[in-house]
Amino acid sequence: MPTQEDILKALRTIDWDGRDIVSQEMVVGVSLSEEGGGQRATLILEIDPDKKADIEGLKSRVEKTVQAVEGISAVAVILTAHQGPHEHKHASAPKAHGNGLPNKLDLPNIKNIVAVASGKGGVGKSTTAVNLAAALSRKGLKVGLLDADIYGPSVPRMMGLSGEPYVDENEKMHPLERDGIKVMSIGFLVDETEPVIWRGPLVHSVITQMFRDVVWGDVDVLVVDLPPGTGDAQLSLIQTVSVAGAVMVSTPQDVALLDVRKALEMFRKTNVPLLGLIENMSYFECPHCKQRTEIFGHGGAKAEAERLGIPFLGELPLDTTIRTTSDAGAPLTLTEPEGSVAMQYKAIADCLWSALNA
Ligand SMILES: Nc1ncnc2c1ncn2[C@@H]1O[C@H](COP(=O)(O)OP(=O)(O)OP(=O)(O)O)[C@@H](O)[C@H]1O
Ligand SMILES: [Mg+2]
Incomplete structure (x- = not known):
């Protein structure tokens, strides 16, 4: 069964704007869940909107690369815009945790x-x-x-x-x-x-x-x-x-x-x-x-x-x-x-x- 490490290893082969996407810290979430005998991978990639590179091309490369990992039956890629330092100061900002995905927001109201x-x-x-x-x-x-x-x-x-x-x-x-x-x-x-x-x-x-x-x-x-x-x-x-x-x-x-x-x-x-x-x-x-x-x-x-x-x-x-x-x-x-x-x-x-x- 594939692990998060296997996914990250595959993603390290993808180059975007001169460096691989893992070392650029663009992969902010990886989660795996059972689906029809295989594993479904959900990835969140953070994109710097100032870099006008080919985003749609990147998304399909990521999908193809992860799909090729043994045991992966489906892939979903969510692209998110890179948030500036201004937004990171919010105390309630979700942090990657446990399953590799951000926590859900707590909205008691x-x-x-x-x-x-x-x-x-x-x-x-x-x-x-x-x-x-x-x-x-x-x-x-x-x-x-x-x-x-x-x-x-x-x-x-x-x-x-x-x-x-x-x-x-x-x-x-x-x-x-x-x-x-x-x-x-x-x-x-x-x-x-x-x-x-x-x-x-x-x-x-x-x-x-x-x-x-x-x-x-x-x-x-x-x-x-x-x-x-x-x-x-x-x-x-x-x-x-x-x-x-x-x-x-x-x-x-x-x-x-x-x-x-x-x-x-x-x-x-x-x-x-x-x-x-x-x-x-x-x-x-x-x-x-x-x-x-x-x-x-x-x-x-x-x-x-x-x-x-x-x-x-x-x-x-x-x-x-x-x-x-x-x-x-x-x-x-x-x-x-x-x-x-x-x-x-x-x-x-x-x-x-x-x-x-x-
Ligand atoms: N029951 C109805 N009778 C007549 N016209 C309707 C009815 N429901 C919706 N419409 C009209 O159909 C059009 C599409 O409706 P609406 O925008 O609500 O659909 P939508 O599913 O939200 O579309 P989208 O997928 O583009 O978001 C609108 O012009 C709306 O006024
Ligand atoms: Mg609508």
């Missing part, structure tokens, strides 16, 4: 972190995250909403928020607020003109910062809107904080696809409880005659949820007003809290809250 995830993009994660946060808040809970989509942050627009968070004298950021919901987004911090390739290495440090350097105060549920799939943002979140559970959003067409199963697998393997599946754009309700058209047939997602062994939390129609309102920064759960769509989100929020307290 945040009771439950709930990740909203999906296999594919564009299925309505952000819409769901925003409306669920609003529905939970209307129950009287203290709610935070964190947009962890570094490639396409949409929570600021959907919540009708813009501007920069207030930074206090201790250099901590204060979330923006709407209807009592505390909101932080990578969109408030990352320059959207920054080339996407440079955002990748920032993911891990930005996610850590979103917890360590943000004054969330007391929060019952922190809803985290993730990018689609199983990338760095998901792994970073799972490794940085204790996630109470994940909610999967799917449309009827994609629920049976491999992407959904892969995303579920990632949460299972990292011991994040699966709180349930939400089917979005499930059916079409005619705004005039209210007739319901099951465009993709009915019951597919529910049956698939059963097959996958996760609870089915509910379904939302394909409804133009959901789109126009959320794209215009006026989510229905806040603007029409007694309407039928808000009631559907409320029912899902109730199930979710019970699942968190089960």
